Amino acid sequence: MTTITLEGRSFTCSLRFSPRRQSVQIRVSRPDCLELAAPTGMSWSQIQQLVETKRVWVLRQVRRLEAVAANPANASLTHGATLLYRGQPHTLLLLADAAGRPNVTYSACNIAVHLPELVGEDNDPAVWQSLKQWYLEQSHQQLLERTRYWSAQIGVRPARISLRDQKTRWGSCSSRGTVSFNWRIIMAPPAVLDYLVVHELCHMLHPNHSPAYWREVARWIPDCREQRRWLKQNGDLLGKILAG
Template identity: 35%
Template sequence: MEIIRSSRRSVAIQVRPDGSLVVRAPYALPETEIRAAVERHRGWIERTRRHLALQQTAPTLTQQELRQLIAQAKAALPPLVSGWAGRLGVRCTAIGVRSPRTRWGSCSSRGSLSFNCLLMLCPPEVLEYVVVHELCHRKHMDHSPAFWAEVERALPQYRAQRDWLKQHGPAILRRLPEKSGG
């Protein structure tokens, strides 16, 4: 554990990518109190370490694995999309499956939806959230409060899914091979 002292007023703990700790602390704070602060955050530190380890060990997908994920997504999405389109009262004109590096789904103004095949590596409720999210863009082509209200009506727990994607999504997107058609 490296301790960096400065004129700051509070203790800040950081986990480096290699799992080691950096603790920033005020000049006058005794080391016993710094160690006590680290102990209080032990749970968070261990979770962060596990998360970092997972990110680093998830291997790049092979082209064959990528093709399998696309095939899985092409089978899984149509029934899910048509079910939710019916419940939401919107129409979807086409469903595409791709492997873009930066997004999980998109919706064109003509009602053509596109999904990232890496959703197959996410929990099913996350896949469902992305489907509902894109279908709600058939009503609101923006991320306005009215849009989010629509999502919440359909999936009252959607924030947990959105947070999951924010937290774990980047590591999953990093598994895409260099040459994958967007």
């Protein structure tokens, strides 16, 4: 491990070389850690110089990661914590309920987990499992409804709809017509969910990201750039909520 200092901040660096690379790839994995991939034979001084030219971008990513870590929606699952649902913050309530197994109820401002016994521990497995199951059910319901709606509008018919729990992808459309979505999209505003649905359904007409494809997306979601930007800016946060 080596270190690089950018504007007074020190970063631990992991470095790997690849004969296939023609430039230096930089990944900010933590606020104090850089993952670097460089062409075989490139010297450390050359790598440092290239990282220095990207310091503005690196520090911007650091601030983004720090904001995610500080967001109250990324806290432990305790009574009073903040959760996101359909783009809005909700207060998590942990309530004692003598009625059998845990269950979840929803109101305009709160998401309540009813437990037979309150154990008072952060990230209690029963709380985590109950919340994740509830989110999955809500996501499936909303995505099924919106996919049916937009399929009729666009004039396509997906063969199957599936939910996934992925780290870096929000959706996909296979050549066989299977449309897959990351269940965490239910935490985003409804307009962002609609954008994602249309984004994938339009791939049934254009299996690429050509200008024709983006024109088709914009035909149905005129502010698609705004919704795409929201997802790019907030995707890391959504990925950390209820991460198992």
